[in-house]
Amino acid sequence: MEYVLDRFVAEVRSAINATGNVPADLVDLQPPKANIPADLAFPSFRAARELGVTPPRLTQELAAALQFAPDSLVAEVVASGPFLNFGLNPQRLAIEVLGDITRMGDTYGHDDLGQQQTIVIDYSSPNVAKRMHVGHIRSTIIGQSLVHILRALGFAMIGDNHLGDWGKQFGVIIAAIKRYGKPTSEGEMALEALEERYVRYSNEMQLDEALDDEARHCSLRLEQGDPEARDLWQWCVETTLEANQKNYDRLGVSFEHTYGESFYESMLTDVIALALQQGIAQTDEDGAVVVPSLDNLPSFLLQRSDGGTLYMTRDLATVLFRVEQFRPVRLIYVVGSQQELHFRQLTALVKALAIAPEIELIHVGFGTIFDAQGQPLSTRRGNMIYLQHLLDDAVARARKIVETKNDELSEEEKDRVAEQVGIGAVIYNDLYQDSRRNITLDWERMLATEGNSATYLQYSHARCCSILRRAGAGDPRVTDAATLSLLTQGTEQQLIKHLARLPEAIREAGQRYAPFVIADWCYTTARAFGVFFEQCPVLKADSPSLRDARLTLVAATAQALKNGLHLLGIQSPERM
RNA sequence: GGCCCGGUAGCUCAGUGGAUUAGAGCACCAGUCUUCGGAACUGGGUGUCGGGGGUUCGAAUCCCUCCCGGGUCGCCA
Numbered sequence: 001m002e003y004v005l006d007r008f009v010a011e012v013r014s015a016i017n018a019t020g021n022v023p024a025d026l027v028d029l030q031p032p033k034a035n036i037p038a039d040l041a042f043p044s045f046r047a048a049r050e051l052g053v054t055p056p057r058l059t060q061e062l063a064a065a066l067q068f069a070p071d072s073l074v075a076e077v078v079a080s081g082p083f084l085n086f087g088l089n090p091q092r093l094a095i096e097v098l099g100d101i102t103r104m105g106d107t108y109g110h111d112d113l114g115q116q117q118t119i120v121i122d123y124s125s126p127n128v129a130k131r132m133h134v135g136h137i138r139s140t141i142i143g144q145s146l147v148h149i150l151r152a153l154g155f156a157m158i159g160d161n162h163l164g165d166w167g168k169q170f171g172v173i174i175a176a177i178k179r180y181g182k183p184t185s186e187g188e189m190a191l192e193a194l195e196e197r198y199v200r201y202s203n204e205m206q207l208d209e210a211l212d213d214e215a216r217h218c219s220l221r222l223e224q225g226d227p228e229a230r231d232l233w234q235w236c237v238e239t240t241l242e243a244n245q246k247n248y249d250r251l252g253v254s255f256e257h258t259y260g261e262s263f264y265e266s267m268l269t270d271v272i273a274l275a276l277q278q279g280i281a282q283t284d285e286d287g288a289v290v291v292p293s294l295d296n297l298p299s300f301l302l303q304r305s306d307g308g309t310l311y312m313t314r315d316l317a318t319v320l321f322r323v324e325q326f327r328p329v330r331l332i333y334v335v336g337s338q339q340e341l342h343f344r345q346l347t348a349l350v351k352a353l354a355i356a357p358e359i360e361l362i363h364v365g366f367g368t369i370f371d372a373q374g375q376p377l378s379t380r381r382g383n384m385i386y387l388q389h390l391l392d393d394a395v396a397r398a399r400k401i402v403e404t405k406n407d408e409l410s411e412e413e414k415d416r417v418a419e420q421v422g423i424g425a426v427i428y429n430d431l432y433q434d435s436r437r438n439i440t441l442d443w444e445r446m447l448a449t450e451g452n453s454a455t456y457l458q459y460s461h462a463r464c465c466s467i468l469r470r471a472g473a474g475d476p477r478v479t480d481a482a483t484l485s486l487l488t489q490g491t492e493q494q495l496i497k498h499l500a501r502l503p504e505a506i507r508e509a510g511q512r513y514a515p516f517v518i519a520d521w522c523y524t525t526a527r528a529f530g531v532f533f534e535q536c537p538v539l540k541a542d543s544p545s546l547r548d549a550r551l552t553l554v555a556a557t558a559q560a561l562k563n564g565l566h567l568l569g570i571q572s573p574e575r576m
Numbered sequence: 577g578g579c580c581c582g583g584u585a586g587c588u589c590a591g592u593g594g595a596u597u598a599g600a601g602c603a604c605c606a607g608u609c610u611u612c613g614g615a616a617c618u619g620g621g622u623g624u625c626g627g628g629g630g631u632u633c634g635a636a637u638c639c640c641u642c643c644c645g646g647g648u649c650g651c652c653a
């Protein structure tokens with residue numbers, strides 16, 4: 001897909017090539033810094049050195065030799081010392097950007113570079129028999145945003161919620177239920193009761209080796225299909241899925257599949273046999289199946305000495321299944337950076353086994369969330385924050401703010417807006433910065449309504465909608481060139497240039513697996529709109545055609561902001 | 577100890593395949609507005625870009641080294 005700025009760069013490049021003054025591979029074009037009054041720059045240092053001239057001389061000669069058609073997107077060429085700066089034609093920029101947005105609507109910014117290739121993305125992945133907490137929200141939110149972004153880029157996305165429903169921890173849960181009884185409550189309450197049993201059993205297990213053995217035994221019985229263990233397990237899975245779905249619905253999260261680790265149970269012996277057969281793994285004296293160091297990474301196990309399987313075993317089986325089933329070009333894991341070594345080992349193992357030589361494994365890691373005192377959140381410390389409570393709290397606070405800000409809304413609308421604003425704040429808190437960073441949970445920051453916040457972005461969108469509403473009936477958007485050509489003022493052009501950058505922001509976000517690039521775009525765009533809003537009257541513009549043109553710009557801003565927010569998983573209310 | 581990530585303004589963060597004067601938000605101070613939603617806009621920065629070396633005409637960005645914080649290193653996930 002080629003957007004306006006792509007065509008602009010292409011025009012500059014081909015014009016430079018046409019002069020024959022600079023070899024094509026030395027033409028490195030980049031956006032100039034913000035303080036430079038230009039839209040594209042050619043820093044000539046490297047080219048000048050190769051050609052044996054001074055940079056300023058090269059740029060001057062080029063500036064003199066360059067030719068552009070009268071209706072070119074390139075309106076200005078200025079040699080500025082070693083830089084050759086290019087400026088956009090304001091009229092054509094306005095016409096083409098607003099034309100694109102008006103025509104493409106919800107798909108503005110989308111691309112076809114994914115060519116419908118399949119990507120399987122593994123995210124959220126909470127544990128069964130536990131409530132979702134802040135530890136799960138990052139994977140869930142980042143993963144869902146990546147699904148939106150990569151889908152917009154033309155990839156066929158398959159989201160898989162890789163439920164933690166297997167392994168030794170499940171032995172503990174089953175042993176605990178048998179020891180203390182099955183919870184009688186439902187939903188999150190039932191999960192809370194299960195957690196309580198799990199913690200109690202774990203603590204007692206520390207002191208009593210027999211309980212530890214019992215848990216391990218239960219884990220094995222479950223793996224071997226013991227009916228009683230299976231029934232308890234099934235109940236836990238169903239209870240958990242039902243409770244989690246409420247959170248997913250509120251966050252706008254959905255998956256193509258929810259296989260869970262248990263799904264791969266029947267494939268585990270084959271996987272271990274494969275590794276042994278290929279000589280990648282070997283059996284220890286005590287019976288454990290070990291994979292010795294690959295790519296200088298620490299060695300690891302595929303099977304415990306008691307015959308049980310591990311996380312790695314299941315992840316390897318999962319890779320095999322996904323490759324067979326979906327034929328993806330890429331497997332993405334949105335999992336905390338604590339597990340980085342695990343995924344490097346998995347990647348090395350997949351490579352050594354030559355299972356999927358064409359397929360990329362990508363671990364999108366993210367930092368840990370700490371409480372206000374800088375402590376890790378944990379059940380044991382008693383400072384754990386559960387997802388449902390977090391969402392409820394954020395929405396309740398948003399409700400209070402809505403109450404004071406806008407009493408024109410009906411109670412029902414206030415509730416809906418509060419939900420959108422509160423949830424938006426929670427999502428944005430996870431996406432506005434590079435996800436590798438650790439996060440300190442700061443309620444003030446998270447629910448801020450000013451500055452770089454979800455609420456400010458939503459508010460900007462709502463202001464656009466307000467203007468459009470007041471403009472009267474019908475779609476105010478026009479596309480005729482003469483009208484759109486009127487948008488040449490500085491603040492109008494600044495806003496249009498931001499709108500023009502959305503496609504590139506989406507590409508970069510996808511390429512870096514970095515939703516914050518979109519967040520950043522939304523914020524700078526909302527800022528540009530704020531300035532425009534102050535300086536340029538729309539409804540009371542000097543002429544009817546300027547009014548039309550500005551209304552079109554406002555409509556395009558609303559559309560583009562909505563598209564950007566959607567990629568983050570944030571709703572765009574029209575009133576708030 | 578090995579490996580990975582982070583260290584940029586009081587706080588939270590962008591910028592890091594070198595290149596024109598290092599940027600935002602919050603907080604603080606001072607302003608704007610009888611006009612489209614003030615959840616707004618404008619102005620105000622003496623920053624050891626963690627320290628020190630090195631490469632370069634030019635380094636927050638590349639190389640080396642050290643310091644600090646977080647993570648991780650076979651029978652958890």
